[in-house]
Amino acid sequence: MEIDITQLWAVLRRRWLFIWGLAAVAVLCAGLVSYYVLEPKYEATSTLIVKKPPAVAGIEYNDLMASGQLLNTFEQIIKSRRVVKGVIDDLGLTTTPEELLKQIDVKVENNSLVASITVTDRQADQAMKIANRFADRAQRESNTIMGTNYLFVLDYAELQNSPQPVSPRPFFLMGMAFVAALLAGVGLAVLFEKFDKTMKTEAQLVEDLEVPVLGTIPMVKKARKKQNDPDSTLGGVAHEN
Structure with missing residues (x-):
């Protein structure tokens, strides 16, 4: 299945939480490595x-x-x-x-x-x-x-009052991790979409199966029963001493 710009945008909207979550984890890991490991x-x-x-x-x-x-x-x-x-x-x-x-x-x-x-x-x-x-x-x-x-x-070399290390550069590493994770997230989102065989739209159904759509069945959410519904309450018998 080929994905055009419109479909790509739809994929990004559906999987934005995964993409940004991956980027956030990558930035966090890069920061921890920069400050506490290197x-x-x-x-x-x-x-x-x-x-x-x-x-x-x-x-x-x-x-x-x-x-x-x-x-x-x-x-x-x-x-x-x-x-x-x-x-x-x-x-x-x-x-x-x-x-x-x-x-x-x-x-x-x-x-x-x-x-x-x-x-x-x-x-x-x-x-x-x-x-x-x-x-x-x-x-x-x-x-x-x-x-x-x-x-x-x-x-002669002189010692600065507050010497700054030349490496590692935490903000540079975190920026690189953010960009790399963002690209990886987009790539994985597209890959997941490619191998996802479920039909999500009528257009996708027509394109893949090459059959016309005669009708659609809307999804109906199950309504919660009210607390005062007599059918939803259990009867009981009280015993007096």
């Missing part, structure tokens, strides 16, 4: 800036910048085990270098002298400490390796 994660970002040196190993600075070699060097030094292990030792972290690397994101844009280090952690203050320690370690190790002071900390 752990919040916070971000902190520190930035470094490159000061132009006179030359690097006989190669002009502009040539290095144009080829992208210096930019790649910045990122590799920041994410090197030498820097990562130094951060772990400085802060007394119990994590491994591999696990800590999964928490950081280093971005060095082309044609830019600024590199950003973003750290994600379950605690806002810990994310700030790790980001700042990465900046200090990256500056120290890069200057030692390159033999010249050209990498400096531009901004």
Whole structure:
């Protein structure tokens, strides 16, 4: 049975309670998962800036910048085990270098002298400490390796008064759950209607059976009997002592 727009609207009207109920349950579950199951994660970002040196190993600075070699060097030094292990030792972290690397994101844009280090952690203050320690370690190790002071900390990460987690985003998740459940509810309602073999209208009867309708029998509700109806009361005999 194919459903046109008019029939679809009729289906939605008949099954609106199911559709909206499913959406409400989905939003409630998404909210509970966001607030009570998923752990919040916070971000902190520190930035470094490159000061132009006179030359690097006989190669002009502009040539290095144009080829992208210096930019790649910045990122590799920041994410090197030498820097990562130094951060772990400085802060007394119990994590491994591999696990800590999964928490950081280093971005060095082309044609830019600024590199950003973003750290994600379950605690806002810990994310700030790790980001700042990465900046200090990256500056120290890069200057030692390159033999010249050209990498400096531009901004340290700061702890906000009321830090907001970057994930999960409860309202976003609840909105997505609402839309998904609404679409699923409509789809299920149409599916139920498709497999429902009962005849609900004269038009549906004519279309499916291809026979004319000679007449209809209206549904009559059974009337309640009045309390004073003698037929509805039971007689009794009183005995005197």
